[in-house]
Amino acid sequence: MFDISLDLIITTICAFVAAISFIAFVFPILQRSEKSKRYKSIIENRKKTLFEAARQDIKNKGEKSVSAKDSVAMFFKVQQLAGEMGDKVRVQMLKAGIRHPMAPLVYIASQIGLPIILFLFTLLILSNVEKEPSDVMKFFVILGAVFSGFFLPRLLVKNTAMKREQELSLTFPDALDMMLICVQGGIGLEQAVERVAEEVAEHSPVLAEELGILSAEMAMLADRRAALSDFGKRVGGYGKSFATALIQAEQYGTSISQALRVMADELRDIRMSNAEQKAAALPPKLTVPMILFFLPALFIVIMGPAGIEASQAGLGG
Numbered sequence: 001m002f003d004i005s006l007d008l009i010i011t012t013i014c015a016f017v018a019a020i021s022f023i024a025f026v027f028p029i030l031q032r033s034e035k036s037k038r039y040k041s042i043i044e045n046r047k048k049t050l051f052e053a054a055r056q057d058i059k060n061k062g063e064k065s066v067s068a069k070d071s072v073a074m075f076f077k078v079q080q081l082a083g084e085m086g087d088k089v090r091v092q093m094l095k096a097g098i099r100h101p102m103a104p105l106v107y108i109a110s111q112i113g114l115p116i117i118l119f120l121f122t123l124l125i126l127s128n129v130e131k132e133p134s135d136v137m138k139f140f141v142i143l144g145a146v147f148s149g150f151f152l153p154r155l156l157v158k159n160t161a162m163k164r165e166q167e168l169s170l171t172f173p174d175a176l177d178m179m180l181i182c183v184q185g186g187i188g189l190e191q192a193v194e195r196v197a198e199e200v201a202e203h204s205p206v207l208a209e210e211l212g213i214l215s216a217e218m219a220m221l222a223d224r225r226a227a228l229s230d231f232g233k234r235v236g237g238y239g240k241s242f243a244t245a246l247i248q249a250e251q252y253g254t255s256i257s258q259a260l261r262v263m264a265d266e267l268r269d270i271r272m273s274n275a276e277q278k279a280a281a282l283p284p285k286l287t288v289p290m291i292l293f294f295l296p297a298l299f300i301v302i303m304g305p306a307g308i309e310a311s312q313a314g315l316g317g
Contacts, residue, residue, distance in 0.1 A: 094234045095161040097206065107153055115149035164206060165236050171204040172238040173267040175211065180260040189246075189256055190218045210235055225250060238267060 089104040122145040126138055133141070175196050182192035197211035210231065217227035225247050232243030242263060249259040 091233055092157055092161065095164065095236060096157045097160065097164055097209075098157075107157065110153045111150055114152060115146040118145040118149040121145070161236075167204065167206055168210070168235055168239060169237045171200065171207045172235075172242070173264070173271055175200050175204075175207055176238075176242065176260065176264050176267060180257065180264050183257045183260055190215055193218065210239070 089107055093099070093103045093107065119142060122142050126133065126141065178196045178199060179192050182195055183189065187195065193211050194215040197208045197215060200211070201208035213234075214227060214231045217230065218224050221227050228243040228247050232240035235243075245259045245263050246256065248254075249256050
């Protein structure tokens with residue numbers, strides 16, 4: 001048998017702890033570079049898409065063919081196939097952070113195909129059970145499977161969009177303050193948005209991606225209001241208010257820095273009121289945990305010694 005000494009054990013443990021510490025130190029740096037690469041790739045892809053779309057529009061200018069125009073982007077095909085439904089699906093995909101051109105088609109196909117798959121799977125399960133259920137039970141089980149298959153993609157996309165909007169709402173006020181500082185310092189709006197996107201990329205990659213796409217669209221598109229409107233649709237919440245304020249400021253000729261300052265003050269007040277509401281709602285939420293966990297332990301600590309003394313006195317008597 002091997003003779004393992006105490007020094008070897010201590011050395012092994014120290015080496016293991018050092019390796020874990022090194023990994024814990026290096027992993028955030030690698031993750032930061034990965035986030036930066038992902039952020040830059042998304043921005044470059046968006047710029048490339050806008051450039052290709054503009055070049056295709058120039059190429060197709062004066063042509064009567066509709067099919068060439070439809071090849072600019074896949075979501076135009078979705079909009080022609082599904083009409084208003086396709087546009088709503090595309091907006092839902094963008095709110096959830098899904099930017100692939102085929103995403104609306106996959107979403108619609110899953111809403112059609114998933115109920116059929118679950119219907120067939122439910123029939124297979126019901127046909128192989130030992131005790132055959134009643135017809136009413138079969139009907140409700142099959143109906144539940146079909147409805148679950150239809151609403152499951154919508155639920156997943158909606159849940160992802162809600163989480164994404166909550167994350168953006170938490171980080172957007174700070175980004176707006178930085179944007180206001182940049183604009184007041186004499187930097188243009190496009191450069192300010194791009195600079196803030198680079199600064200928040202480490203802490204909030206979601207907001208960095210959206211601001212980067214906004215910067216790319218404002219630089220590439222002729223109409224800046226269209227880029228702001230698309231940003232408001234994708235982000236929602238504070239982002240929609242931000243886009244509306246800038247569109248109105250540009251439309252009526254007011255100062256952009258003044259609009260940003262007013263909105264920053266408003267968001268700061270909203271954040272303070274939300275913090276006060278959470279603080280006011282904390283005591284009722286703590287009542288039940290205190291009754292269930294703190295009070296029994298407190299009674300045991302207070303009454304325990306007296307009970308022990310009483311029991312010892314009774315045994316001694």
